[in-house]
Amino acid sequence: MKTKLLLVTLLVPTLSFAQSLERKFEALIRTEKNKPVVTEVVLKDLTSAEAFEGAHFKIVRGKSDEAIKFTDDKALTFRAATTYYHLTKAREYFVNHMKSKHAAAIPQMTIRIDHTNQFSELGHFAHDNMEPQYNNALTVPAGKGLESRGVKPWGTEIWFRPSKKIHVRDLRVNNTANREMQVLMKQFRNQTHMQSLQRFLLTTVLALTEDGVSLDPKESIIRTVGASVIIEVGYQAFDPITKAFSRKWYWLDTAVVPEIIYHEYAHVALSDHLVLSHSTAIIEGMADFFAGQIANSPELAKHIKKYNTYSGKDAERKQDYMIQFEMTEYANTDFVFGMLWSLKEILGEEKGEAFMFDLRKKLTTNSTIRGQLIEGILQTCEESCASPFVDKLRILKALNLRGI
Structure with missing residues (x-):
């Protein structure tokens, strides 16, 4: 009897410890002034003593179902730790601060980093021959799988793509800020040309009147035309100048940008009404x-x-x-x-x-x-x-x- 009691006494603390493991890792965070710094953080709610798996999140690489080990490559564990840390922060915000019952009830989520496959609603992962994905993140809805093809059901997941250096000319993006500036430039150019034309006509008419204010309008006309030429040159040179001085290369490691991690988890937390389609x-x-x-x-x-x-x-x-x-x-x-x-x-x-x-x-x-x-x-x-x-x-x- 005493032996049984002793085993129970020893077992209970062990189980309690296993349910609330904590581990320190280096991760990228923001300071109070919004500056990015790499510092040591505490990962909470871990259920594994050797891998990035916890009560709420399991961080895996690519299509693997195994959590990334603490002993894996340092660059990989840095990204896994950063992702885990900020996902925990986002979850605590919705559960504790916003009192979200939906977020609190979400079972352990699989989080994929370095994952390049496209998403398939039927097959979970699109075939490897499909164009690989880089420089973005994606929250995917749960799926029933496809039993006839051996595809198991999956829960809601977040995929963080690996970073890849891409020339800006190869990007398919809508640069709204640049477009707005072009529209403003065009409006200013057209307005300036119209004002220049009005000044030119006014100067010419005055020169031809009996008591002409300006018998020699050449100087005024030159100034008017010169202003229009300068504006037109600036307008036509806008795109070349922008391309010459803007950044030539683009990359984005979504697994280490805190706000992107928060954004993706927010999709999950809001999905009780804003369906992930x-x-x-x-x-x-x-x-x-x-x-x-x-x-x-x-x-x-x-x-x-x-x-x-x-x-x-x-x-x-x-x-x-x-x-x-x-x-x-x-x-x-x-x-x-x-x-x-x-x-x-x-x-x-x-x-x-x-x-x-x-x-x-x-x-x-x-x-x-x-x-x-x-x-x-x-x-x-x-x-x-x-x-x-x-x-x-x-x-x-x-x-x-x-x-x-």
């Missing part, structure tokens, strides 16, 4: 907002030169609504992120945060900015704002300033 401005903008909340910054994925040349997103960048933002190709612009961030500042930090979390209930992945998002914002305010009439007027004013 495809990318839209709404689903990306909502994930951006909560990534900014977790990071405590309006800037996402900026200033990590060693691992990231992506220009990132900025909620404080001023931009007006364009119909293109509704299109899938423009889903990752930061317009919705900025719009939601500005509304939070109107409502106040705590109220705005809860407001956006309630807003997800009024939206679907297919919602549009000018349709269901605006309607959802006003409905949420009607239900939760302290002074709905006044607050809705303030919200509408802010939206109007953004061209909506």
Whole structure:
């Protein structure tokens, strides 16, 4: 009897310890001033003493089902530790701060780094012959698998692609900021040419009047034409100058950029209403907002030169609504992120945060900015704002300033 009691006494602490293992690793984090630094962090909730597997996350490489070992390559374990650390932080935010029952109930997730396969709704992983993926991250919905082909069911996963150096000319991206600048340049150029023409005609007419103010308009005409020539040269040289001074190469290691990790987990936490089917401005903008909340910054994925040349997103960048933002190709612009961030500042930090979390209930992945998002914002305010009439007027004013 005494022997049995002794075994139980020894066993209980061991089991308790196994359920709450902690281990220190180097990882990339942000300082209070949003600077990236590599420092030692504590990984919590580990259930393995030798691999990156915990109660909520298992970090694997590529298509493997085995967790990455602590003794693996240092560069690999650094990325695994960084990913695990920030995923834990994101989960704690939604579970403890936002009181998300959905996030709390999510079973252990498999997180894949260095994973280049495309996603297949039926087969989980697309065939290796399909074009490999680099420099991005993807949250994939759970699947039933395909028993006839030996494909087992899988849960919701996050895939972090490996970094690859690519020349910017080979990128298929929509540079919204550059396009907006081109539009402004064109408007300024056309306006300047019209003003120059008006001055030219006025000078000519005055020179021909009986009491002509200027009998010799040559000097004025030269100045007018010269101004137009300078503007035209600047307009025509805009693209070549931009290409000459912009960055030539692009790469992005998504597994070590904190805000990208938060963004991907936000997709998971919001998926009780924003289903993970495809990318839209709404689903990306909502994930951006909560990534900014977790990071405590309006800037996402900026200033990590060693691992990231992506220009990132900025909620404080001023931009007006364009119909293109509704299109899938423009889903990752930061317009919705900025719009939601500005509304939070109107409502106040705590109220705005809860407001956006309630807003997800009024939206679907297919919602549009000018349709269901605006309607959802006003409905949420009607239900939760302290002074709905006044607050809705303030919200509408802010939206109007953004061209909506």
